[in-house]
Amino acid sequence: MFAASASIGRSGLLVHPAVPLKLTGYAHRLSSQIRHRHVEAVLREQRQATNIARLYARRILELASVAAATKATTAQLEAAMIKKPQEWDTVNLEEKRRLFGESISTLGETKLERVWAAGSRIFNLTLLASPLAVLVPLAYLGGSESRANHYAWEYAIWGIEKAGPTFIKLTQWATTRNDLFPQTFVSKFSRLQDATRGHTWKQTKRTLEESFGKDVHNLLEFEEDKPIGSGCIAQVYKAKLKKATDLYPAGTDVAVKVCHPHIVDKVCLDFYLMNKVTALLEQIPRMNLDYLSMKDSVDQFRDIMLPQLDLRVEARNLTRFRRDFADDNTVAFPAPIPGLTRMNVLVESFVNGKPVLEFMKTAKKEDNETLATIGLSTVMKMIFLNDFVHGDLHPGNIIVDRNEKARGKPLRMNMIDCGLVVEMGENEHVNLVKILGALIQRDGYLAGQLMVDTAKKCQATEMDVEMFCRGIQKICDDDLDNNFLESVGDYLADICYLACVHKVKLEAAFINAALACEIMEGLASSLYPDMKVQRIALPLVAKAELMHRLHLK
Numbered sequence: 376m377f378a379a380s381a382s383i384g385r386s387g388l389l390v391h392p393a394v395p396l397k398l399t400g401y402a403h404r405l406s407s408q409i410r411h412r413h414v415e416a417v418l419r420e421q422r423q424a425t426n427i428a429r430l431y432a433r434r435i436l437e438l439a440s441v442a443a444a445t446k447a448t449t450a451q452l453e454a455a456m457i458k459k460p461q462e463w464d465t466v467n468l469e470e471k472r473r474l475f476g477e478s479i480s481t482l483g484e485t486k487l488e489r490v491w492a493a494g495s496r497i498f499n500l501t502l503l504a505s506p507l508a509v510l511v512p513l514a515y516l517g518g519s520e521s522r523a524n525h526y527a528w529e530y531a532i533w534g535i536e537k538a539g540p541t542f543i544k545l546t547q548w549a550t551t552r553n554d555l556f557p558q559t560f561v562s563k564f565s566r567l568q569d570a571t572r573g574h575t576w577k578q579t580k581r582t583l584e585e586s587f588g589k590d591v592h593n594l595l596e597f598e599e600d601k602p603i604g605s606g607c608i609a610q611v612y613k614a615k616l617k618k619a620t621d622l623y624p625a626g627t628d629v630a631v632k633v634c635h636p637h638i639v640d641k642v643c644l645d646f647y648l649m650n651k652v653t654a655l656l657e658q659i660p661r662m663n664l665d666y667l668s669m670k671d672s673v674d675q676f677r678d679i680m681l682p683q684l685d686l687r688v689e690a691r692n693l694t695r696f697r698r699d700f701a702d703d704n705t706v707a708f709p710a711p712i713p714g715l716t717r718m719n720v721l722v723e724s725f726v727n728g729k730p731v732l733e734f735m736k737t738a739k740k741e742d743n744e745t746l747a748t749i750g751l752s753t754v755m756k757m758i759f760l761n762d763f764v765h766g767d768l769h770p771g772n773i774i775v776d777r778n779e780k781a782r783g784k785p786l787r788m789n790m791i792d793c794g795l796v797v798e799m800g801e802n803e804h805v806n807l808v809k810i811l812g813a814l815i816q817r818d819g820y821l822a823g824q825l826m827v828d829t830a831k832k833c834q835a836t837e838m839d840v841e842m843f844c845r846g847i848q849k850i851c852d853d854d855l856d857n858n859f860l861e862s863v864g865d866y867l868a869d870i871c872y873l874a875c876v877h878k879v880k881l882e883a884a885f886i887n888a889a890l891a892c893e894i895m896e897g898l899a900s901s902l903y904p905d906m907k908v909q910r911i912a913l914p915l916v917a918k919a920e921l922m923h924r925l926h927l928k
Contacts, residue, residue, distance in 0.1 A: 457922040460762050462695075463801040489647065496644040503534050519559075528563050535564075536572045539641035541649075543567055543607035544680065544795075547769050568771040573605035579612070579633050586717040593617060594715065595631060595722070604771075606792060608683050609634045613725060621714045628725040630709065632686060634718075639684050646677040672886060675797075679766055683794035686721035692763075692793045693723065699761045704781035705749045707789045726789045728776030735902060742786060746775065747903035749788045752911050754891060759811075759912075759919040762804045764891050766795035797891060807888055808919040814866070815909060815916055819848035826870075827879055835878040843877040 510530055513523035535542050549556055550565045579600075583591045595614045602610040612631045619625050653670040682688040690711035700706045707726075715722035728734075735743060750773070757764040765772075774789040781787075799807065806829040813822035823844030827835065835843065850869050867889050874881050899906060 457760070457918055459801070459922055462798075463762070492640075492644055493648055493651075496641075496648065500538060503537055506530055507534070532564065532566060533572075535567065539645065540607035540635075540638055540683075541642055541645035541680070543571055544767075547607075547767075550769070567607075568769045571605050571607055573602050573610040574635050576600040578636050579610070582633050582636070582719050586720045587715075594620075595629070597631070603630075608638060608794060609686070609721075614722075621712050623712060623724075628727075629712065629715075629722050630725045632689075632721040632723070634684070634686065634720070642680065642684060646673065646681075649673045650677070671882075679795055679797055682796075685718050686794070687716055687718055689721055689794035690716045690723075692796050695763060696765070696790070696793060699757075699763060700753070703753075704778050705785055705787050706753050707778070707787055708793060709789070709791060726774050726776070726791060728774040728787075728789060730771065731773040731775050731788075732770045734775040743902040744906070745786050746788060747899040747906050748911065749786070750902075751899040751906070751908060752915075753788065753790075755912050755915045758888055758891060759808060759915045760922065762799055762801075764797040764888070765790055765793060766797045766891070767792055768891075797888070799888075803882070805923045805925075806882065807885055808916065808923060809925070810885055811888070812916045812920060814847075814851070815912060817851045819851035820844045822851075823847035823879075826874075826881060826885070829882055830880045839877040839879070843873055843879050846873040846877070 507527065507530065510523060510527035514521065514527040517523040535546050546564050546567055550561050550568060579602075583595075587594060594617055596617050597612055597614045600612075603613050604611045609632045612633070614629055614631050616623055616625050616627045616629060623629075650670065650673055653673050657670055690713065693708050693711045696708040697710065700708070709723040709726055712722045712724075731746070734746075738746075754764070754768065768790065772790060772792040774791060776787055776789060777784045778787040806825065810822050810825045810829070813819070813825060823840075823846070826847075827840050827843065847870065850866060850873075854866075867886070871881065871886075873879070899908075
């Protein structure tokens, strides 16, 4: 009965009849205050959350701004740290090559003298090749196991050696292109990579006496009068210093490189003839051979080969290579001895080790993979960062040893015979970096546009340019499984074909750099077939772009 008499007060609370009404009013006010404070607390929390969110957003923006500024500053610092080759600011390549060509040329001053010399050279080469007109058909009829076939190959090798350095160099290059030439051709002529027929000790002694005088025997002590190796330009002997020279003590082992007699006349005549022949081929109508830059490539090949005839140039090349790779324990170059270097004689430190092909036969898989990485990384640095590329990196010019002075005694790749180098200059180099970078990143359309924009001569219409760029993009799209540097030969052949069809003249610098990549990639793939070239190339391309400030433009 007592509980049933309870009533509802104004505050909505259940009120017992015994509770005074004043107390129920107080309860109502208390309840309102509680609700009001609760609402204020909720609003205060919302304002605090909003303020915190605004502060957080402002802080994030500040951090993003700082990060962007830091990134830009870092990029600028990295670009500043990646120094351009100092020769870009001090050497005029075109003038240097022109003056050297004029100083070494033996073609004669008058047109009649040049025509007579060229005619005599053509006659001698024709006479040298004429026996093949009989041997080749006999070899074909007799089969691959016949004596005629054996004699034909032997005479062809001998004939190329007698033809001179230019033809030997071209054949050495051809033996690195398994994608262009038959396997039999490559295997037979690969002998020219390791050694060619040299000259006699009597001729060597005459050259040494002409360079150092009659007392040459007081400077050098030769272990024997037979060369340890012979190339198309010179042959090499092992000797010891008989007295201290240029900080090298007496008894130091050295390599003595001596030029073959009369090679200057042959090389100059060969390039004169090749220049005329390629110029004539480029004028043939409807073949569009002009757009392959054949004559430009011959001129560039001449510019980089003629300096090989002066061994003082090779000594300077060795000095620069040693400077460029001074901080690399896995790559080495012989040290020239300036006091004993002349135009026809080069004395340099002796490299002990095994030729790379011989090393491969007994090396562990891990060692071959290491060598492949070293070789490819070195060539990529030469191309993208140094603009100074060893132009004769066939296997015969690579010696493998271990660096005894470095921690862990790592494998080391010694690159010898550095007379032939490829150097472009800053303007051509930045164009090359842009084009190769676009191809590596599979932006074929951009690469095509850059090829057109950097061409010195372009007769293509707007439609031809558009079709050329689309063609390069299609090449990239159709080969998604491979990168440009994984299959340079295939890419280059397709690009040359498109250039002929659409009348776009390719720069010789691009072609020669691509071929240098192809040669080393071929050697690297034989050492390490599963190697991913782009893992090595892409960081170096990025550094080259930093060096040229391309990312800041």
